[in-house]
Amino acid sequence: MCPPDFYSIEYEINPWMDRRRGADPARAREQWARLKQALTQDIGATVELATPLPGLPDMVFTANAGYCEGGLAVLSRFRHHERAREEEPFRRWFAEHGFRVALLPEELYFEGEGDVLPCGDALYAGYRYRSDIRSHLAVSELLGKEVLSLELVDPRFYHLDTCFCPLDGGSALYYPGAFDSYGRRVLRDRIADLIAAPKEEALRFGCNAIVLGRQVVMNSGCPTLRRKLQERGYAVHEVELSEYIKAGGSAKCLALFLDRPALARGGDS
Numbered sequence: 679m680c681p682p683d684f685y686s687i688e689y690e691i692n693p694w695m696d697r698r699r700g701a702d703p704a705r706a707r708e709q710w711a712r713l714k715q716a717l718t719q720d721i722g723a724t725v726e727l728a729t730p731l732p733g734l735p736d737m738v739f740t741a742n743a744g745y746c747e748g749g750l751a752v753l754s755r756f757r758h759h760e761r762a763r764e765e766e767p768f769r770r771w772f773a774e775h776g777f778r779v780a781l782l783p784e785e786l787y788f789e790g791e792g793d794v795l796p797c798g799d800a801l802y803a804g805y806r807y808r809s810d811i812r813s814h815l816a817v818s819e820l821l822g823k824e825v826l827s828l829e830l831v832d833p834r835f836y837h838l839d840t841c842f843c844p845l846d847g848g849s850a851l852y853y854p855g856a857f858d859s860y861g862r863r864v865l866r867d868r869i870a871d872l873i874a875a876p877k878e879e880a881l882r883f884g885c886n887a888i889v890l891g892r893q894v895v896m897n898s899g900c901p902t903l904r905r906k907l908q909e910r911g912y913a914v915h916e917v918e919l920s921e922y923i924k925a926g927g928s929a930k931c932l933a934l935f936l937d938r939p940a941l942a943r944g945g946d947s
Contacts, residue, residue: 679933680728682710682738687925691758692807692836694926706921710738713895713932716915721893726936728771734764739927740934741839743768744790745817747938751777752820754790757808775936780820788813791934792837797844797869800824804838806831826868828861834881839930841875843885846892849873849910851903853880873906883919883928897928 687700717723730737743764744753751772756762772779782788793809794817795802801818803825805811811827818825828838832855835841841856842865849871854862865872875884884900894907898916907914919928 679710679714679725680738680740681730682706683730684732684735685710685730685738685925686735688735689760691760692926693834694924696924699924701921701924709917709919709921710932713917713919713929716895716917717888717890717933720915721890721895723890725933726775728768731767734767736761736925737764737767738922739792739925739931740768741931742790742792742837743934744772745794745821746772746777746791746934746936747796747821749776749778750780750820752780752782752788752790752817754792755782755784755786755788755813757787757789782813782816786810786813786816788817789837792839792931794825795838795842795844796823796938797850798848800826800868802826802828802838802842802844802865804828804830804842807833807836826864828864829858830856830861831858832856834926836926837931839886840883840926840928841880841885843887843889843930845871845873845889845894845907845910845912851875851885851887851907853877853885855880871910873903875900876902879903883923886928886930888929888933895929897923 744751787810789808793804803814814825814827835856841853843851850869851873853875879900882899883897884903887896894912895915897919904914
């Protein structure tokens with residue numbers, strides 16, 4: 679995670695961002711601290727911190743820094759120049775923390791765990807608004823895994839992690855309206871237990887959740903998803919993240935997995 683010391687709405691690169699509305703710095707700090715508390719104190723996860731830098735307001739959304747697995751960090755190449763300046767500080771952070779860092783060719787846009795998520799034995803990868811579909815082959819070759827490409831068709835769900843959330847044992851939350859018909863068919867064919875989010879809860883970023891075994895941390899105000907998760911035996915931790923939704927992010931956007939938990943491989947929780 680990265681503290682929100684410099685988080686603000688300074689530009690507009692997705693439909694959620696509006697500089698006229700802005701974000702409340704004090705509330706943003708409180709909400710981020712509560713999310714970190716839910717992860718560390720309520721669940722017992724270990725959280726490493728990146729150092730926030732002035733002029734990089736979206737550095738708080740660490741899920742977009744890259745994709746990590748097995749000690750390898752595949753570094754992001756951001757589509758928008760406003761975020762491209764995050765690449766070098768994140769590259770340094772990964773290298774200083776013992777990761778092997780892989781760089782994709784300059785012409786391939788790739789926005790890390792925002793657009794690549796593991797479910798079962800495969801990686802699911804979103805493209806169109808941020809990541810380039812051509813980056814998926816490079817990621818597959820680097821990680822030695824099958825990558826299933828999913829086209830995103832609603833600009834409000836511009837990253838895969840805004841509309842798709844793998845759960846324990848190969849299940850997943852998703853918002854059907856974010857995908858084209860082919861993508862929905864791929865998800866139905868490959869994932870036995872797909873939990874559809876109602877539109878109003880998808881727009882509250884209910885699918886942008888952090889999953890650790892049978893523990894799920896998600897934005898508050900998603901009662902249908904909370905009930906469906908609890909019926910399946912998950913403990914749900916709700917955190918109000920309204921200040922980050924103003925920038926098009928929520929719980930998962932604010933955290934990057936440095937190691938893949940068993941759930942992502944379809945193993946036991």
